[in-house]
Amino acid sequence: MLSVxxxxxxxxxxxxxxxxxxIPEAQVTLVYDVVExxxxxxxxxxxxxxxxxxxxxxxxxxxxxxxxxPTPQHAYFTIKAAQAGKHVLxxxxxxxxxxxxxxxxxAVRAAGVTFMVGHVVRWFRQYARARDLIQAGEIGEVxxxxxxxxxxxxxxxxxxxxxxxxSGGVTLDMTIHDFDWLLWTFxxxxxxxxxxxxxxxxxxxxxxxxxxxESGAIAHVExxxxxxxxxxxxxxxxxxxGLLRHDSTRMSTLTLQRRAAEEGRVGVQVPSSPAFRSPxxxxxxxxxxCVLTGEEPAISGDxxxxxxxxxxxxxxxxxxxxxxxxxx
Numbered sequence: 498m499l500s501v502x503x504x505x506x507x508x509x510x511x512x513x514x515x516x517x518x519x520i521p522e523a524q525v526t527l528v529y530d531v532v533e534x535x536x537x538x539x540x541x542x543x544x545x546x547x548x549x550x551x552x553x554x555x556x557x558x559x560x561x562x563x564x565x566x567p568t569p570q571h572a573y574f575t576i577k578a579a580q581a582g583k584h585v586l587x588x589x590x591x592x593x594x595x596x597x598x599x600x601x602x603x604a605v606r607a608a609g610v611t612f613m614v615g616h617v618v619r620w621f622r623q624y625a626r627a628r629d630l631i632q633a634g635e636i637g638e639v640x641x642x643x644x645x646x647x648x649x650x651x652x653x654x655x656x657x658x659x660x661x662x663x664s665g666g667v668t669l670d671m672t673i674h675d676f677d678w679l680l681w682t683f684x685x686x687x688x689x690x691x692x693x694x695x696x697x698x699x700x701x702x703x704x705x706x707x708x709x710x711e712s713g714a715i716a717h718v719e720x721x722x723x724x725x726x727x728x729x730x731x732x733x734x735x736x737x738x739g740l741l742r743h744d745s746t747r748m749s750t751l752t753l754q755r756r757a758a759e760e761g762r763v764g765v766q767v768p769s770s771p772a773f774r775s776p777x778x779x780x781x782x783x784x785x786x787c788v789l790t791g792e793e794p795a796i797s798g799d800x801x802x803x804x805x806x807x808x809x810x811x812x813x814x815x816x817x818x819x820x821x822x823x824x825x
Contacts, residue, residue: 499523499788502554502583504574505565506530506539507654509588509615513563516781518543523561523785529554532654555581561788564588567657568664572597575612579604584611584788586781590673590808591801593665598802605798611787613794614801616677620776620783623743623751627734628682630741630753637738639683639712644675644732645719650701659699666695667702668815669808672720675732676708676811677796677804679718683710685803685824691811692819694723706811 501517503510506528517523529548530536536547548554554562555577562578564571564587572592578585585605591614592598605612618624631639648671651658658664668691680686686708693704701723708716734741739755787794810822 499560499785500526500558501561501563502527502529502548502559503539503545503563503565504529504554504578505567505570505588506532506535507565510563510565511539511542512777513565513586513781514539514543514545516775516778517563517785519778520782520785522789527553527559535654554578555583559583561586567653568670569593572601575601576604579608579610579612582608582610586613586615586784588615589617589677589801589804590614590665590669591798591805593663593669595802595806595809598798598805602798602802611784611791611794612798613784613787613796614798615780616674616796616801616804617776617780618674618678619681619795620779622773622776623745624678626751627732627741627743628678631682631734631736635739635753635755636734636736636741639714639734639736642679642683642714642716642732642734643719644679644716644730645721646671646675646730647719647721647724647726648728649724649726650699650722656699661695661698661702665808665812666698666704667720667722668693668695668704668706668811669805671722672704672706672718672811673804673808675718675720676807677800679708679710679716680800680803680807683712683714683716685711686807686810687711688821688823689807689810689814690819690821691814693815695812695815704811704815706814708807708811 503514525543525545527548528536528540540547562583564574664670688709691706703721703723706718729745731744743751814822
């Protein structure tokens with residue numbers, strides 16, 4: 498059985514801790530947080546003990562460290578864990594800077610440990626099914642994609658999300674979900690252009706990013722922390738042979754409409770239901786199996802860093818009032 502230490506007792510730390518508690522091959526043994534009361538509260542929920550010192554995370558009894566701290570600390574804890582021979586599941590975004598990401602990859606490769614970044618959208622059925630349909634050519638050659646991810650401004654302990662220098666704003670923290678999915682689906686990006694409201698942080702943040710992929714496809718990606726309603730997502734993917742549409746506010750959240758020679762042909766609906774298993778649980782189960790079997794995780798460290806690179810390029814464009822940024 499894998500002994501799991503949770504590093505960071507916030508919202509995502511709690512979600513992962515509860516998941517690992519319920520996975521038969523794993524046991525949450527330690528919870529660490531700089532606020533000991535927060536660590537104690539979470540440890541009590543999952544039957545773990547509180548790590549009184551940071552160094553406890555890297556002790557002999559720990560097999561896996563789950564890093565759910567604020568983004569700027571991801572690199573520090575991942576590198577320390579890898580150097581101690583621990584497998585690491587790190588929440589997204591992988592890091593705040595590309596330099597941090599390179600150091601993380603160097604550390605996990607040198608240690609030979611399993612490393613995965615939590616880009617959980619790959620386990621959301623609508624997104625996974627849409628990618629499968631696109632890869633199978635069900636809508637032909639894709640020309641244009643539009644994605645949207647809308648939420649309220651998060652707070653976090655001490656309001657760290659609201660500090661652009663720490664969180665990277667909506668683009669690095671939340672829209673990176675869509676960047677990862679688009680890169681996974683369409684391949685490398687060529688250039689990026691972004692405009693938004695990051696200058697208004699911490700009151701709100703909004704960004705609209707246009708990406709040109711090497712394949713020729715173009716994506717328009719909307720991310721917002723300026724809303725007051727419920728969290729919601731949608732996308733439209735248009736190809737030469739049809740249209741894929743997702744809207745989380747609708748009962749059937751993913752539909753496929755094939756272009757046809759005859760008029761009036763009905764689109765085929767691909768249903769989705771909230772009754773399906775939690776994508777977060779599927780993500781954590783996958784990671785456990787990778788540790789136990791030596792299988793490569795579905796999300797490589799290189800892929801996670803590619804998503805960060807795209808997000809940082811979009812931020813650079815936004816900060817320069819819409820300057821086009823070329824990607825290497």
